[in-house]
Amino acid sequence: MEVEAKGFVRRVLLFKFKPETPPDHIEQLIKGYSNLVNLVESLKSWHMGKDVSIENLQEGFTHVFELTFESAEGIAEYMVHPAHLEFHELCWPHVEKLVVIDYKPTPFCNPN
Template sequence: MEEASRPKEKTMEEAKGFVRRVLLFKFKAETAPDHIEQLIKDHSNLVNLVESLKSWHMGKDVSVKYSNEGFTHVIELTFESTEGIAAYMGHPAHLEMHERIWPHLEKIVVIDYKPTPLCN
């Protein structure tokens, strides 16, 4: 218990003001699994094309209680700032990817957040 009451040190991401974007994808039932894999692979290449995008991580849902409401893929992007997200949103590579993936999505959830320490 003593450990929890000590002040937390800021992580490097907190200190630098990094911003993360989490995307939850629910693909349309008619989208073939191999096509979904190719879209995700192509999306991952944005980290090589958009300067403000610092990292890209992806995972597939592994829920055992099926509380995912049909969302099957999660992508987490890291930017140095909210301005970096704005630059990403207007970048031609992102706009092209958006046009390719959007017709295959039934639903998407987007959340932007700044990593922060747990407040006591």
């Protein structure tokens, strides 16, 4: 049985950067991305990680980002926020492939 979560919404992004983008530039982009949590009020938390899978099922995606927003409306505010738009302009030319999933965390209750 699923119980719909109230409130916050998570955004998961999978990034595949272009091969010609130097690793140090990727690191600069990530630092700028992480700073959005300090600039966008509706963005409550920001986490990232780099692929370490041994299964080779990542289809070229190298980085995962997980952002938590106060609500679905908070994502809409984030999308048009000047800090996000500025980051997007800097980052997009270096992204080869992107997947974005927004979801409300939903606890799964296993009835006995």
